[in-house]
Amino acid sequence: MSDLKQTPLYDLHRELGAKMVPFAGYAMPVQYPLGVMKEHLHTRAQAGLFDVSHMGQVILPGSDAAAALEALVPVNLVGLGESRQRYAMFTNDAGGILDDLMVANRGDHLFVVVNAACKEADLAHLRAHIPEVVEIADRALLALQGPAAETALETLVPGVAAMRFMDVATFDWQGAELWISRSGYTGEDGFEISVPAAQAEAFARALLAMEAVEPIGLGARDSLRLEAGLCLYGHDIDTTTTPVEANLAWAIQKIRRTGGAREGGFPGADVILAKLETGATRQRVGLRPQGRAPMREGVEIYADAEGGTPIGTVTSGGFGPSIEAPMAMAYLPADLPEGTTVYGEVRGKRLPAVIAPMPFQPTTYKR
Template structure:
């Protein structure tokens, strides 16, 4: 095995009792002494600090950067206002999702955050396809952390009052305790909060400052996963793959109106023809849905989904107990005729059919701060 990468916060994780595990090529904390369930509930009630430095951070500069990136994604990048962030997906020629990402317009440059497991592929994809006149810089010298929860703004504004003025999907260059940071009011938990890109050399110092705030606890990958699942947010490589189109993945909202078949800048991204056919003709056979278990046992990723007659109709792609909702929650793909809300399906667990109901995802109320 090749040696695992370490984030700038590795020593702090170990010092604070983080249980370290391999994740996307990095040595990352899956939990702390508090435990996954308490970490999850602390984030829902107060504020959690997450190390997400394994993600890829990239700067794109050049006059044509927005137009060039727009050719690789089905969202509107050209008209993304300065100081705003947008969710996007890279698509392949078959309309499949290569990765999901966040794009920020900082006026004179675009800031792109991609998933850890896909970052080498994504960077190569951008280098090969953005064309001349666009410069790509990989930010290897920065860490990325997320401060999430209903008390995140209260905690961070005590250190940096400027963050209070931001609303959901705002992004700014802000000095926090004298350190130049990229701050967005966004996250992966369904709660209000911030994602903060910090120079690696200052990351531990700033995070110790964040952790001094009474609302804040360090949170590991375990609770990060259950928080995002309760909030109906996809995990790439599980709920979304190269074989999944945005339509099958219930991400039609991630295709901007002016990029659709009748839009002013329609198409122009890989796989557009197939995606437009799926929108117009419902030419697809499966769809991502939320699932609530009727029993108490969590239904895990990979469990087959069957109908009442035991015929396979799909598969669970993410599953866990939902500490906030108090029942097992899951996401998965079912044949389109079973995708209607309140449809009963069954998960096969050790040969037994466990009843589940197709449900709305998110399973909790998302509490993003919109002003």
């Protein structure tokens, strides 16, 4: 642990009794004394505070930044309105996904948040194609998620309640400039807040002083995002999966598709556009295992209870505290409809699972 990087909230995590684990080169809290199950349910019922400062924060300055970044992603960024944010993904020449990211238009620059495990590779990728890339190293990133998030944050930062899902804005808190987006990765309404590192602990303490807010670790963050049907890079998406196979075609706007005004022009466009037209042979789907045994990452999926060869593999799986049942994601043949029963091999036994719609838990974003 001594060789790991620390976020600005490291000492606070230790004070709060967090169990710290290595994650993407950082010492991160996996859970607090409340425990993963209760942390998950508290976020769904009230509000959870997550430290996501390990993620990369990047600024792309200038009026040409949107066009430059659009050449690396299959997403409409030139048309992204000021004070709005959009989900995007870096693709490679084979149409695979290098990383997924959030892009915000903050007027005179773009603010980009990338995954921690891909941060260095993403920065190198950006610098190879875009003249000016500024890594932000002196700010923390917090996520406040859950139905009480709006009331809690509005108490400290008046005005945030007026924001809609995927809005971004700048606010002041005791002299600290906060960059806030109404977004998150739990399926709940909530906010992500970039705060100067020097004020991060004081700001976190102010939120945690509220009865509705509890600190939440990586364990519950993972079960929350899985219930919401959201991908985890390196597990559900990677360089071998295209956005179409990953069921992320909704993120590719019409203007970047075949026949659109800015068709293609991104790495792997020929592969991705072809799959958009003809469909992929495999697709990321939701699974509801029948019974109580979870089907975790790596479990092979079969069409039949006995014999045959695997038709796919689970990429994420676990128990959903909110749905009170196991859940999983897997890549399976695209011609299998929802409701189809397949079989996962768990400890030498084939157990049934039904292909199910996602999200497993309804989302509550403020539209």
